[in-house]
Amino acid sequence: xxxxxxxxxxxxxxxxxxLLGLLARKNLVFVLMSxxxxxxxxxxxxxxxxxxxxxxxxxxxxxxxxxxxxxxxAVGLVLLLRLRGRLTTLxxxxxxxxxxxx
Amino acid sequence: xxxYLWLVPALPLLGAIMxxxxxxxxxARINGxxxxxxxxxxxxxxxCIGAAWLAHPPPQQLFTQVLWSWINxxxxxxxxxxxxxxxxxxxxxxxxxIGFFIHLFSTEYMQGEEGYSRYFAYLNLFVACMxxxxxASDLLVMFAGWEGVGVCSYLLVGFWFAEPAxxxxxxxxxxxxxxxxxxxxxxxxxxxVQFGTLDIHTVLAGAVAAWPAGTAMPALAASLxxxxxxxxxxQAPLQTWLxxxxxxxxxxxxxxxxATMVTAGVYLVVRLHALFALAPGVLAAIGIGAALTVLLxxxxxxxxxxxxxxxxxxxxxQIGYMFLALGAGAWGAAMFHLLTHAVFKALLFLSAGAIxxxxxxxQNIFAMGGLWRKLPAxxxxxxxxxxxLAALPLVxxxxxSKEYLLAALWARGPWLWAIGIAGAFLTGxxxxxxxxxxxxxxxxxxxxxxxxxxxxxxxAALGAxxxxxxxxxxxxxxxxxxxxSAFLAPAIGVAPATHLPxxxxxxxMAAPLAGMALAYTLHANGFWRxxxxxxxxxxxxxxxxxxxxxxxxxxxxxxxxxxTVRALRQDxxxxxxxxxxxxxxxxxxxxxxxxxxxxxxxxxxxxAGSLAxxxxxVFA
Numbered sequence: 001x002x003x004x005x006x007x008x009x010x011x012x013x014x015x016x017x018x019l020l021g022l023l024a025r026k027n028l029v030f031v032l033m034s035x036x037x038x039x040x041x042x043x044x045x046x047x048x049x050x051x052x053x054x055x056x057x058x059x060x061x062x063x064x065x066x067x068x069x070x071x072x073x074a075v076g077l078v079l080l081l082r083l084r085g086r087l088t089t090l091x092x093x094x095x096x097x098x099x100x101x102x
Numbered sequence: 103x104x105x106y107l108w109l110v111p112a113l114p115l116l117g118a119i120m121x122x123x124x125x126x127x128x129x130a131r132i133n134g135x136x137x138x139x140x141x142x143x144x145x146x147x148x149x150c151i152g153a154a155w156l157a158h159p160p161p162q163q164l165f166t167q168v169l170w171s172w173i174n175x176x177x178x179x180x181x182x183x184x185x186x187x188x189x190x191x192x193x194x195x196x197x198x199x200i201g202f203f204i205h206l207f208s209t210e211y212m213q214g215e216e217g218y219s220r221y222f223a224y225l226n227l228f229v230a231c232m233x234x235x236x237x238a239s240d241l242l243v244m245f246a247g248w249e250g251v252g253v254c255s256y257l258l259v260g261f262w263f264a265e266p267a268x269x270x271x272x273x274x275x276x277x278x279x280x281x282x283x284x285x286x287x288x289x290x291x292x293x294x295v296q297f298g299t300l301d302i303h304t305v306l307a308g309a310v311a312a313w314p315a316g317t318a319m320p321a322l323a324a325s326l327x328x329x330x331x332x333x334x335x336x337q338a339p340l341q342t343w344l345x346x347x348x349x350x351x352x353x354x355x356x357x358x359x360x361a362t363m364v365t366a367g368v369y370l371v372v373r374l375h376a377l378f379a380l381a382p383g384v385l386a387a388i389g390i391g392a393a394l395t396v397l398l399x400x401x402x403x404x405x406x407x408x409x410x411x412x413x414x415x416x417x418x419x420q421i422g423y424m425f426l427a428l429g430a431g432a433w434g435a436a437m438f439h440l441l442t443h444a445v446f447k448a449l450l451f452l453s454a455g456a457i458x459x460x461x462x463x464x465q466n467i468f469a470m471g472g473l474w475r476k477l478p479a480x481x482x483x484x485x486x487x488x489x490x491l492a493a494l495p496l497v498x499x500x501x502x503s504k505e506y507l508l509a510a511l512w513a514r515g516p517w518l519w520a521i522g523i524a525g526a527f528l529t530g531x532x533x534x535x536x537x538x539x540x541x542x543x544x545x546x547x548x549x550x551x552x553x554x555x556x557x558x559x560x561x562a563a564l565g566a567x568x569x570x571x572x573x574x575x576x577x578x579x580x581x582x583x584x585x586x587s588a589f590l591a592p593a594i595g596v597a598p599a600t601h602l603p604x605x606x607x608x609x610x611m612a613a614p615l616a617g618m619a620l621a622y623t624l625h626a627n628g629f630w631r632x633x634x635x636x637x638x639x640x641x642x643x644x645x646x647x648x649x650x651x652x653x654x655x656x657x658x659x660x661x662x663x664x665x666t667v668r669a670l671r672q673d674x675x676x677x678x679x680x681x682x683x684x685x686x687x688x689x690x691x692x693x694x695x696x697x698x699x700x701x702x703x704x705x706x707x708x709x710a711g712s713l714a715x716x717x718x719x720v721f722a
Contacts, residue, residue, distance in 0.1 A: 022705050031701065096699020 004051040007044055015041035028083065028090045032076050039069050103154035106147055107167050107184050110194060111237060113144040114201075115230035118223050125219025134209035137222025141205045141229050145198035151186070152195055163187055163592035164303075166239055173242075177298050185239030185302070188593045189437065193236035193369055196444045200361050201229045203560035207452050208353040210556040211459055215351075221261060225357070228254035232362050236369060241290055241300035244373075248286075248334070251363045252279050258358060259350040271349040278343040282333020289326030296323075306376040313380055320380035327374065328384060331367030335421045338395040342651045344418055345402075348410040352455030355410060360417050360447035365440050368424045372433045375594060379431065389429025389514075393521040395422035398649055400528035404535065405645045407634055408465045409454050412536045415648075416491055417447055419525060423507055426518055432510030433594040434587045438575050439507050441586075442499040445571060446490030449564040453483035456557055457540065460549050467536050468634040472545035479553055481541050483561040488537045490568050492530035492618060495611040496580075502572030508610045509577065509602055519606075523613045530617025538625035539634075577607060 014037055021034030043065040050058020080090065087094050117140025125133050168183040186194075205225060212221055231250030238244035253276075260272030294300050296319075297308040313320045329340075336344035336359075347359050358364070371378055371388070378385060399419035406412045420443045427436035457473065457480045458465050474481040490500030504526065511519040575586035587596055624630055633642075644650055696707075 019705075019709060023702050023709075026702075092701040093699065095701075098697070098699060 002051075004048045007048040007051065011041045011044040011048060013041075014038070014044065026091050026093060028080050028092045031092060032073070032080065035076075036069060036073065039065065039072075043069075103150050104160065104165050104186065105167070107151060107165070107186055107237070108169060109147050110144050110151070110198060111184075111230050111233035113140045113147070114226045114233065116140060118226035118230060121219050121223035121226060125223055128219065130213070130218050133219040133222055137219075137226055138202065138205040138209050140226055141198060142202045144229070144233070145202040148194050148198040152191060155186070155191055159592075172240075178294060179299055180240050180242045180301075182243055183239040183301075184237040186237065188590045189369070189372055190236050192437065192441065192590070194233060196441060197229060197232050197236065197362050200444055200448050200564070201232075201357060203563055204353050204357045204361070204448060204452065205229075206556050207356075207455070207560040208351070210554050211353055211455055212351060217261070221258075221351070224254055224257045224261070225354070228258065228358060228363075232366075235366060239302055241293065241302060241305065244302075245287070245290060248330075248366065249283065251358070251366065252276060252283070252334075255279075255347070255358050255363055258354040259347045261350055261354065265349075268349040271343075271346040275343040275347045278340055279333045282330050282340050285326045286330020286333075289323050289330065292323050292326065302373065306374065309377050309380060315380045316382055317380075320377055321384055324374075324378050324381040324384040325387070327370060327377075328367075328388065331370045332391070333367075334370075335364050335367030335425070336418050337367065337422060337425055338391055338398055339651065341395060341399075341418050342648060342655060345411050345414045345648060348408070348414050352410065352451055352458065355414070356448045356451030356455070359414065360451050361444040364417060364421060365424070365444065368421065368428065368436055368440050371425075371428045372437055372594060375431075375433050378428075385429050385431060387429075388425050389518055392422045392425035392429055393518055395419065396426065396521060396525040397528075400525050400532060401645050402648050403532040404528065405638070405642050407468055409458070409467050409470075409536060409540065410451075410465055412467070412532065413447070413450055413454060416450075416529065416533060417443075419529060420447065420491070423504070423522065423525065426522060427507045427510055430511050430514040430518065432507065432513075432597055434590050434597055435503070435507040435510040437590060437594070438586050439503040442490065442503040442568070442571060445564055446487045446498070446500055446568045449483055449561065449568055450487035450491060452560055452564065453480045453487060456480040456483070456553065456561065460551055460553075461547050462550065464547060467539045468631060469546055470540045471543040471547075472541070473549070474541040476545070476549045479558055479561060483565050484537065484541070486565045486568050488533045491533045492614040493526055493610075494530075494614055494618065497569070499568050499570070499572035501611075502575055502577070505577050505607060505610055506575055509606065510597060512602060512606050513597075523609055526610065526613040527617045530614035531621050532617075534618045534621035535625070535630050538621060539630050542625065543631070578602075579607065 018034045018036075018038035018041060021037065022031055025031050025034060043062045046058040046061040046065065048058070050056060050061075083095060084090055117136050120136055120140075121133060125136075128136075165186040166183055167185075168181050170182045171179075172182050173180040205222070208221070208225065212218055215221065228251055231247045231254060233247075235244055235247030235251060238247060256272050256276040259275050260269050262268050263272075290300060293305050293309075296312070297305050299305065309320060309323070332338075333340040344359060344364070348355055350359075378388075396419050399415045399422060403412050403415035403419065406415060420439070424436040424439050424443070427433075427439065454465075457470070457477060460477060460480075461470065464470065486498065490498040493500040493504040495501050504522075508519060508522050508526075511522050573583055576583040621630075638646060647653070
């Protein structure tokens with residue numbers, strides 16, 4: 001029987017990895033991938049929690065998270081495409097056109 | 103025939119709507135025809151109604167026509183209804199017939215003016231509102247007409263609005279009368295709360311039944327309504343707007359500021375005389391205020407150099423006479439003077455307009471002179487009008503009405519009568535000062551153009567009327583006709599006949615003659631012209647400006663108001679709320695640096711925030 005701490009530790013590692021990618025990458029495709037990794041880390045933590053308390057609820061939540069991630073990814077990709085169409089770049093820092101009224 | 107009563111105000115209203123909607127697209131001839139024609143038709147209908155009335159008066163001499171139910175609430179109801187009784191019949195005839203002649207005069211007088219159709223639209227609207235005012239059987243409807251004539255007066259005084267002074271005069275006339283109308287509205291609300299309706303007959307019957315004479319309630323209601331009437335009728339202390347209202351076209355002054363609108367206050371008091379009779383204190387105050395107005399207007403009229411301002415002050419003075427009669431409870435005498443004044447003052451204003459239109463719109467009497475030979479028609483009309491205004495004995499209507507009025511004053515005591523006599527002397531003096539200066543002496547200016555029939559016919563008709571209508575009510579020593587008082591008797595009762603000492607009518611005849619004689623003497627030795635040319639002294643300046651009422655009001659009301667406005671321009675209350683706004687702006691200025699569009703920094707801050715929250719939850 002595997003201890004629930006192993007997947008929890010893995011989830012923490014994944015989350016930190018994703019965070020690192022999010023903070024380090026400029027390219028929005030990679031930023032999106034990092035967000036996905038962090039989301040999966042959260043999903044994995046649900047499963048670990050389900051193991052800890054011996055209930056299937058964690059796995060149910062994971063399925064739900066997967067669905068949400070799919071939906072969110074679709075919206076995110078559309079935003080990326082729109083941004084690329086307008087700015088001709090995928091650099092997230094270039095999208096800082098919001099200004100005070102003159 | 104009487105059932106067609108609604109047509110009388112409806113026809114001018116229709117004319118106003120037609121001219122207002124499509125007057126600009128029509129040629130001037132059509133506009134003039136619509137403008138004068140609608141009022142002419144109304145006058146014909148009114149005359150037919152008058153004839154039908156004389157032939158078969160309705161029961162109780164009262165005819166009511168309910169058009170619509172307006173407001174129907176528990177505790178208050180009002181309906182749009184017309185009522186005809188001898189007083190409103192008389193007013194309706196005055197307004198529609200004189201109104202028609204003034205419209206006819208206007209079609210020629212205003213020829214070629216910018217805004218010809220606008221002029222007739224306003225003038226028709228005025229006649230409609232004025233007819234509504236006098237025909238209303240409900241005080242609320244009357245108030246609607248009352249405000250309507252105020253609006254039309256404003257529009258027509260400011261008709262030549264390109265000149266800023268005219269706009270100022272229009273605003274002044276509007277604001278002063280509006281201030282008076284606030285009091286009137288308060289009086290109406292008081293009556294509405296007390297009696298649950300503003301139907302005139304119900305209110306009067308209720309007031310007579312519920313309020314004993316001489317108590318506070320009728321006095322309060324009557325004085326509030328009276329203030330409205332004083333403002334509309336340009337009586338002291340609300341008279342200041344009338345001389346400035348002469349900025350409008352002269353026929354407008356003839357119709358609105360002489361014949362009809364300014365007498366609305368007199369009509370109001372006569373209409374509600376049962377209420378005013380319950381308040382003897384208010385009647386006494388009316389008498390005192392009117393005496394003041396008569397003298398003030400006479401002295402001011404004596405030193406004016408603008409012919410229209412002379413006539414404006416004379417209007418003020420003659421309405422003062424009507425209020426003197428009202429103060430003495432002589433409703434019939436006030437109405438008779440209202441009738442004759444409407445005729446002869448319209449005649450005077452129209453002849454003044456006829457003079458100035460031939461003199462390139464010159465209105466200064468000292469720039470005129472010797473005009474009797476060049477303008478015989480205007481001379482004859484003005485002579486008849488001036489004779490009526492001064493009440494020269496026997497020949498004219500002004501004499502008969504003033505005689506009737508002074509007799510009624512004498513019955514109430516010698517003091518107000520004496521002021522009436524003094525006013526009659528001064529009236530004779532100042533109107534003949536203008537008359538002699540304008541028509542005699544050396545010629546001063548060139549005369550251009552000629553009169554068409556549309557100028558001559560109104561002058562002739564009004565002049566003929568001014569000579570004959572006096573005989574409706576002749577004093578005892580001239581046959582003692584009483585057709586007028588008998589006609590009005592069902593509505594306002596008959597004043598008991600009093601026996602006058604022979605000296606009373608004799609003094610009444612002598613005073614204007616003395617005034618005229620003095621005016622002639624001073625004209626013959628050139629005093630008037632010398633005085634007109636000289637720099638005015640302090641007393642004359644005081645008279646010329648209407649005894650400093652304008653300056654006093656400026657000091658008491660206008661300046662404090664402007665100072666307050668200037669103080670409030672920045673809106674201190676709003677400033678207090680502005681602190682919130684400035685706080686938000688300052689916070690924004692400081693925090694906006696965080697919003698730099700750097701996605702990764704946002705993520706870092708979010709992470710740091712989450713971590714801090716986590717640590718706080720775990721370790722705190």
